[in-house]
Amino acid sequence: MSENNHQEPLLKVEHLSMYFGKRDAVKKAVNDVSFDIYKGEIFGLVGESGCGKTTTGRTIIRLYDATSGSVYFHGTRIVAGTRSYVEEIKQQRAKIKELSSNGGAEAEIQACKDRIAELRQEIKKAKYDHKHVNDQFRKDEAERVTREYQEAISKPGAEKHALHRKYLHDLRLARHSQLVTKIQMIYQDPIASLDPRMTVREIIAEGLKIQGEKDQKVIDEKVLKMLETVGLVSEHATRYPHEFSGGQRQRIGIARSIVMNPEMIIADEPISALDVSIRAQVINLLNELRASMGLTILFIAHDLSVVKYFSDRIGVMYYGNLVEMTDSDELFRCPLHPYTKSLLSAIPLPDPESERNRIRIRYNPLVDHEYTTEEPELREVIPGHFVRCTLKEFEKYREEAQK
């Protein structure tokens, strides 16, 4: 997407890692993943179950505390992990020890010490950023609200009193607002993600209440509008989740997330648990919302044909690593990484004859790669097409891509 190159990304993920478990049994669910998502685009994240795509989504909205790396939203650092700095400090200390025992140069030791001081600063900064994510945002919001009302309030008029009350209300909301609520999530299983003991109205209004909205009238108005937007009717507001079909439940989940007026949605396999005939309804709804509300969507799924249809760009993940990332058409036209190839060859198609002759490509990282001499990195093979590879593979892929 050439026009995107000039644009500032809405969400910027840098070297994000998320490890689970303690020292001996560390499970690297997400390992050094970087990508950008531009405003208004749909970014698809695919891979088999257990490859870390859901963890990536959850780390972005701070459901987990990231191990290391950062996520920038609107230029503000919303996720900041510190493990990588801590590790480097350890390395530098070991280096100092080695140098001093060998009687190394004073200058080198000093350089190491400086580096450690620098890293300490980084950690401090990360911790500060992590704690004070909302400060600037709240300030900006409050300013915005004040600007909006300033002129109206300064004018004398009959409604001045009411207007002032409204201003104070909005100001309070702005001061309690959180940046992360601008990113909302839609979950995979519509049955498990809706509280069975709450009515639809309560489910959708819960976020608003937490945000500080107290006016029941406003809440009701917003809830009903949302129901209409997602294609349900106002009567549904008083019902419980079990009274709905799967597709309708997923619509409630969508309404719950867009009532917060988000700029971005992380859709975590929103259609995997649905019947084929209902999938199309949900996809169409998301497409409409994207057009009408200008949403940006991170779409996590394992069904490649849907991802292809729905997304502008696609990232393929394998065991915590992003192995390939490019435009969706480009990915299907010319997959470069062997894992992507195997994934594409497994897509079932509604065509019996070609299906019977289909040969699935098998992927075995031990056979397909030679990583003993060099660690692979995400490299841009041709403009806009990133593949995780070593330098040797890089040349091979480039040749393949230019064919």
Place this chain on the structure above:
Amino acid sequence: MAEQKKLEVKDLRISFHTTNGKVQAVRDISFDLYKGETLAIVGESGSGKSVTSRAIMGILAGNAIKEGGKILYDGKDLMKVSEDEFHRIRGDKIAMVFQDPLSSLNPIMRVGQQLTEAMLLKNKASRKESKESLNKMFRALDTRMKEAGVEGSTEDLTKFKKFSLKHSALQSEYTESLDSAREALALAENLILRIDNKSLRNIREDMNAFVLAANKSLSRFVVNEKAEQLRELAVKVKADMGKKTAEELAGAREALQQSLDILQAAVNAETPNTFTLGYYLTFVEDKIPDLPVKELNVLTHQKIDTEYMNEFMNKAEKAIQYSIDQTNEARSKAIALLKSKLPVFEAEAPNKSEVDAAVREMKVAVQNCLDPLEVVKDSLTHTFPTSIDYAVDLFFTGSSKNAKEQKRFDRAQKKYDAIVAKGKTPDWEVIPASYVNLEAAHQDMVDTINEQLHHFEEQIEATKTADLPARSLQIVDYLKEQAENSSYKITKGAARERAIKLLEGVGIDEPRRRYRQYPFEFSGGMRQRIVIAIALTANPDILICDEPTTALDVTIQAQILELINELKRQRDLSVIFITHDLGVVANMADRIAVMYAGKIVEYGTAEDVFYSPAHPYTWALLSSVPDLDTKERLESIPGTPPNMIYPPKGDAFAERNKNALEIDFEEQPPMFKITDTHYAATWLLHPNAPKIEMPKVITERINRMKQGRSSSNE
């Protein structure tokens, strides 16, 4: 039809009692399943596809009402067999794989135990059963031969019994040692690899297993003249068992390498014909002559043919011909009787006592038409008594049932109205009355008889051109198989080996280690493989897969589908594959049935359904799935499936169908025949229907697929 029908479902109707009324889950479904084919049932949730499969397995929920229809399998109507009888079929003959692999495995039992449990339990039962059916066939042959005037039948059959016993003993001995040889071969290969790679942890266990397996494989037909050599090699390996480094194990490695060749030759050796050999050992000479297996086979075959089998076959043919004549005579009699009694049932208001008397006579007449020498059972005739009883009972108790239902409904309605009259809204609803359709029940009685009549006529016609030698061969094969089964005993150790082989067969690495693990230690795809392995332990005829890949992702899904396909080919299984995703079935289904609201709306081969779909619902299903070239807006199916408490009067899909015709709302479309293999229930196929083209998305896709194929062929 040349293919063998395995399962026949006829006019199946199933409902469920719920607090809101009777949900009609399955309404008049009919399909056949042939040997070695895959039938896919496609439909969205609530269309009744799972209910159908559960009815076949006999595991319907407690509130299910079997309203009618038949599921014919091997001489039985699965809708009416007792639970005891079902124990012998379920899992043994018909096995099932469920959607969620985790919930269908026992979490606190090791995988191996779960695999062998059923094997050991079933083995005992099947031995008994085989013995019974063997004896039954012998008795039938004996009487028929005597009646046909064949001399010396009893002696011949005693002879047959004697050597078939010998045969089954030989057979089990042979398979056991062959299995051991295979196992020893695999172990030896593995051990050599491990010694070479210096991964020697717990190598002692595997070496021990090799020694045991090698010693077991020493038999006349498997490791023949080299038995002594192999035994010495095994002793050598055993001597080295305690050693821990690769250098120390060099001697053992050498021994393993040598035994590898011997075992390879043994596994590939000629299979002895234990059947003819059994005869040879019993009646000609009680020692096996020292000949190569191939020549031995020829020799024993000649002996049995000249001395016994040719004559026996001739006699059997005579008996079969006699039996056919007898049965046909009985059939003609039965036809005459059924025809004469038909007016009793067809009368405007049938008389109960007359009908009962007629039914009694008819049952006896139809029972006489069973050919005792049949191998492929005639299900319809077998189940006639229960079917006619059921239909008659339904008709005569129907009116009293209806009156009762009416009373209940009136009472509830009155109560409801009283509450409403007080100005309150009750928090319950009146369960709508569900009546027995007396007209349909009446028709059902007549239909049952007519169907039987028609069936008899067909059979008389068919037996005129019966292939006698083929049928007598069939009987001999049947006896042979039952004899084998009746003495096939599985020990715990053998069950373990078989389980490990099954695990290997479904593509699980290191089956020996995996055997001792718990289900939670496996990933989703691996778990599903284990569930499939468990389903296959009893060597079923039919495998029902209920959405086996819905919980899995694309790559694992592809693996599981490949596995099912391969197993089907190896074991000649018939598979019923249930799914909501049409894309999944394209590569495995031979035929596809599309279900909607409890009915089959389209039925045809995979090519028919994918390349020329005819029903609007199939169109909708196909166009709601994006493929890799879809760009335009997806055609979603508007609305939701109908509430099956109040099933729609006309075509169930009409309400969600943009192009629904007026008649779609009024009358149910019948199944229209498009080609010999392709049927669809839609009014669009009626000659007077307006021309409605299928959606552009699908026509374009089909064209694209055709183009893609022609270009790839060039």
